Amino acid sequence: MVTHTPMYQTLLILHSINRWLVLASLFYATWMAWTGLRSGKSFSGRNNAIRHITATISHIQLLLGLSLYMISPVVKFGGAEAPGATLVSEHVFFQLIHTALMAVAVVIITIGSAKAKRAASDGQKFRIMLIWFAIGLLIILAAIPWPFSPLANRPYFR
Numbered sequence: 001m002v003t004h005t006p007m008y009q010t011l012l013i014l015h016s017i018n019r020w021l022v023l024a025s026l027f028y029a030t031w032m033a034w035t036g037l038r039s040g041k042s043f044s045g046r047n048n049a050i051r052h053i054t055a056t057i058s059h060i061q062l063l064l065g066l067s068l069y070m071i072s073p074v075v076k077f078g079g080a081e082a083p084g085a086t087l088v089s090e091h092v093f094f095q096l097i098h099t100a101l102m103a104v105a106v107v108i109i110t111i112g113s114a115k116a117k118r119a120a121s122d123g124q125k126f127r128i129m130l131i132w133f134a135i136g137l138l139i140i141l142a143a144i145p146w147p148f149s150p151l152a153n154r155p156y157f158r
């Protein structure tokens, strides 16, 4: 029997909702870096705050994901594997693919954020943020279990 504890349900809902904040902040920060780079503007305090907030939201998602990983019946080692209509089982997707790709994406965002913070010129700050955040965003977009994903399917909202 699959038991769904309140803790598990809560983490799953928070992880599902926070994905939209991760995506919105990353899209916005990437677009901001692109327009900042093109216009040759100076890297303002507001730009810096958005860099920081975006990285922090992705860190919160990482923590929620790691907590889920510990208790999820889908990830559970040695658990039963239900065959599905997707390319890989949910078990393999969440235990390996989703977790590894998302962890790499968060590391990339973290490195980009730190490098941008320390970059010498304002143009470099925008450029570094644009490249690292865009790569992180692309990986995240590929590793989300969208309802239309060939790998695993989950609802848009919980």
Ligand code: HEM
Binding pocket: 012, 015, 016, 019, 022, 058, 061, 062, 064, 065, 066, 068, 069, 072, 073, 074, 075, 094, 098, 099, 102, 103, 105, 106, 140, 144, 145, 154, 155, 157, 158
């Ligand atoms: C950073 C970007 C991430 C995004 C956007 C993201 C997004 C999602 C989404 C949309 C789901 C489906 C939720 C649902 O069923 O409604 C999910 C499930 C899950 N995620 Fe993430 N995730 C991220 C990172 C991570 C990380 C880093 C880990 C692990 C370390 C992780 C572990 C999990 C697990 C274990 C599940 C499945 C839980 C279950 O169904 O029992 N996620 N994630």
